[in-house]
Amino acid sequence: HGPNCIDIRALYKELGYFTYDPGFMSTASCRSDVTFIDGDAGTLLYRGYPIEQLAGQSTYLEVCYLLLNGDLPSSDELHDFSRIIKEHSMLHEAVRRFFDGFRHDAHPMAIMVGVVGALSAFYHDNVDVHNPEHRRIAAHRLISKMPTIAAWSYKYANGQPFMYPDNNLSYTANFLSMMFGVPSEPYQPNPVFVRALDLILILHADHEQNASTSTVRLSGSSEANPFAAISAGIASLWGPLHGGANEKVIRMLEEIVHSDKSVEDFVARAKDKNDSFRLMGFGHRVYKNYDPRAKIIRKMCHELLEEMGDMGADNQPLFDVAMELERIAMEDDYFIERKLYPNVDFYSGIILRAMGIPLNMFTVIFALARTVGWISHWNEMMQDPESRIGRPRQLYTGYPEREYRPIEER
Ligand code: ACO
Numbered sequence: 001h002g003p004n005c006i007d008i009r010a011l012y013k014e015l016g017y018f019t020y021d022p023g024f025m026s027t028a029s030c031r032s033d034v035t036f037i038d039g040d041a042g043t044l045l046y047r048g049y050p051i052e053q054l055a056g057q058s059t060y061l062e063v064c065y066l067l068l069n070g071d072l073p074s075s076d077e078l079h080d081f082s083r084i085i086k087e088h089s090m091l092h093e094a095v096r097r098f099f100d101g102f103r104h105d106a107h108p109m110a111i112m113v114g115v116v117g118a119l120s121a122f123y124h125d126n127v128d129v130h131n132p133e134h135r136r137i138a139a140h141r142l143i144s145k146m147p148t149i150a151a152w153s154y155k156y157a158n159g160q161p162f163m164y165p166d167n168n169l170s171y172t173a174n175f176l177s178m179m180f181g182v183p184s185e186p187y188q189p190n191p192v193f194v195r196a197l198d199l200i201l202i203l204h205a206d207h208e209q210n211a212s213t214s215t216v217r218l219s220g221s222s223e224a225n226p227f228a229a230i231s232a233g234i235a236s237l238w239g240p241l242h243g244g245a246n247e248k249v250i251r252m253l254e255e256i257v258h259s260d261k262s263v264e265d266f267v268a269r270a271k272d273k274n275d276s277f278r279l280m281g282f283g284h285r286v287y288k289n290y291d292p293r294a295k296i297i298r299k300m301c302h303e304l305l306e307e308m309g310d311m312g313a314d315n316q317p318l319f320d321v322a323m324e325l326e327r328i329a330m331e332d333d334y335f336i337e338r339k340l341y342p343n344v345d346f347y348s349g350i351i352l353r354a355m356g357i358p359l360n361m362f363t364v365i366f367a368l369a370r371t372v373g374w375i376s377h378w379n380e381m382m383q384d385p386e387s388r389i390g391r392p393r394q395l396y397t398g399y400p401e402r403e404y405r406p407i408e409e410r
Helices: 008-015 051-057 060-069 075-087 093-101 108-122 132-158 171-180 191-203 211-220 226-237 245-258 263-271 292-330 333-337 345-354 359-383
Strands: 035-038 043-046
Touching: 043 051, 043 060, 043 292, 051 191, 051 292, 060 075, 060 171, 060 191, 060 359, 075 132, 093 108, 093 132, 108 132, 108 226, 108 359, 132 171, 132 226, 132 359, 171 191, 191 292, 191 345, 191 359, 211 226, 211 359, 226 359, 245 263, 245 292, 245 345, 245 359, 263 292, 292 333, 292 345, 345 359
Parallel strands: none
Antiparallel strands: 035 043
């Protein structure tokens, strides 16, 4: 800035510099107004609002409005937004038939990648990515249809009839109703579960340029169809180092609970560089202090299990092991030096499990929550005059030029 400013882009072009930065440890790929993280202080803000305040006072739909539009809604705006989201919750009957194409034991994330990608076939010619109104409708469609797609992937795997959305219920209660209800016996959503799930959705709604959001941006930067770009984001989220971690956390906690080895033994394995075992739910690329979401969710986990009493008793040993693991790791130099703290997914799985949600649905719920973050970033990118097609450079380490040899000479 100022009279002596340097045109960095021109300078780089002239000098031919680029950075080699595997995993984008220190390269900003874009500018963004959506979410702020201070990993050292353990701060997370959505559009400037601290996550603790949103978690304590808002609903997931209110947070969706905030992320998409940049500010909190008035009550009229929220009312209109809820109505619009409900309007789009149905799936085309032809989309319904897509589910039949999957094996009965398909992972619901695989179904979700396929079905969300398939939506691009239904909303293609009518999505002009340069038209703000088209982008707005695409955003509403995605936020609205994700609970239906998520719940139906579960129903399909269980061989149960699909439940259609019930527009008399809230966003989160409707999802639970489509998951656990059957047409002959509508599900009465437990208000404690609804609140706990709503909180999980709020905490997972956005997290700036993580792997899946960067995937959505990169694929969308070619002006590809937004439904296809979101499908790419879901694929990226699926991995165990990202959204798949919450499923792995429960498997790890169950293994510890049922093992004759102590929690200390598992911590020792995580430190052993000859053992590929890692403490799932520990560590984060950006948070080098406690993940603020983990604090909120640990409290909710404790409250939920207490509230559930005997119904939640099954999950208490897992929660106790999780607390023990956290205590031991937090006193261990290995974890202290590397600044490895529990992340949001260390406790979220226990809540989901206590609610009766099967393990393979955990990442699906993460995807459902993160859809609003993905689409907010995509929308922001599409209106940023500086944004351009993503095209990372590489450090070539292969052969120099060499001569082609005919096959009989090789
Ligand atoms: N258990 C044991 N050691 C760990 C762990 C862990 N969970 N996480 C990192 N480390 C160690 C690494 O071995 C490495 O040690 P070294 O310096 O001696 O080689 C050091 O800590 C740094 O780890 P990196 O993998 O380089 O850190 P990076 O920032 O690339 O990875 C990640 C972050 C992927 C989250 C990692 O901590 C991890 O694999 N955690 C477990 C999976 C997990 O919980 N993922 C969820 C992420 S949050 C989310 O998606 C919402």
